[in-house]
Amino acid sequence: MVRKTAAARKAEIIATMLRLADELGPDRLTTQAVADAVGLTQPGVFRHFTTKQALWQAVAEAIDTTMSRAWQTALAESAAPLDRLVLLVRTQLRQIESHPAIPAILHSRELQSENAALRDRFRSLMMRFQALLRAELTAAREAGLIRGDVDPNDGAVLLISLVQGLAIRWALGNRLFALEAEGARLLDAQLTLFRLTASQEPAP
Amino acid sequence: MVRKTAAARKAEIIATMLRLADELGPDRLTTQAVADAVGLTQPGVFRHFTTKQALWQAVAEAIDTTMSRAWQTALAESAAPLDRLVLLVRTQLRQIESHPAIPAILHSRELQSENAALRDRFRSLMMRFQALLRAELTAAREAGLIRGDVDPNDGAVLLISLVQGLAIRWALGNRLFALEAEGARLLDAQLTLFRLTASQEPAP
DNA sequence: TCCATTAGTTAGTAAGCAGTCACTCATTAC
């Protein structure tokens, strides 16, 4: 029995949840499995989180703050809209690569049918990311960097879909390709399509 | 007690599985829930499927044949590559709209971690769809309908991602927009990007 | 009409689930 402070144990449990949610699947993740992994008895988990739902809530909060911070860091790296777009998408891919449970949690019925608060949290997270992409696309269009017929909102949806679709292929295919690298390649292809071609460049 | 033939009951159970997989989530779908929905006792289900895994296998086969048939029907409607592309994508969106459990099943750990046979089946289904899209993109490029710098394989991945990403947004957002309509709009935007612009048209 | 087949039942099992309760003992503040 290794005794830890509540704060440390809480953090440990949340990190373990994220790891096990990937290994076992969010819906199969039991309090017993968490307890075993952190070296506690099963009721010991309930000392730190009153219900299992509270546990998931804490996990969601952790994901939220981690992602938000990562986006901010990415945006600080450049001022050029298209660069920032690339940085944002790559950051997101890296997040998924290092926390593969995230897409699984997004799709689990833990939030989909039972935990409305969780679902709303993830939806708002996704919409915040979409808003960031949209803002960069709008800026890029105003700067004449991309075609005028690219609707910033649709473009943002296309880019988010790229990330999510790729994450699905990655998970289904046993993760045998490098997510970030493959994603960067596809993103480049998509951005080439977005960019102005010679004939469409605004007159100087 | 309404007695049916084994074939009819099997089909009924599979259809019910598809419905309940959406309502409850694939991982929470119990044999009891299926039994209640079809009006059998819980052990009655095991008269038709020896194990739960066999049940999922049957569901996967049903999805496979339904989708394959739908794709063939779509392809028969036109000979023009870009038309066929639109028809394929719209068909896929319609399939998801009428069987919303499909993406959920695709992501559930029922197949992801436990049922390798199921996962392989879905992966091959996805790759077959990707191959169909790629073929049309190749044809379109050879016919000079789309930009030469659109790699047919990357283009196919972008289109599949569009479908999957949109399906996620649809599910997460309580399905409050029409999937096929919104998808058709985005597809149109993407195809506009694929198409040749004036300056790139091949010389006559 | 009778009999073989078979869809369906009732009753039960072992295992696993989240959560409770009364308790123990390590840490820390005084």
Place this chain on the structure above:
DNA sequence: GTAATGAGTGACTGCTTACTAACTAATGGA
């Protein structure tokens, strides 16, 4: 040093899970 705090345990509960065994009765062919 001692008392209060609080992290952790063991034993438990009620519920749900997939699955089995033995039996019943509806159906269809001879």
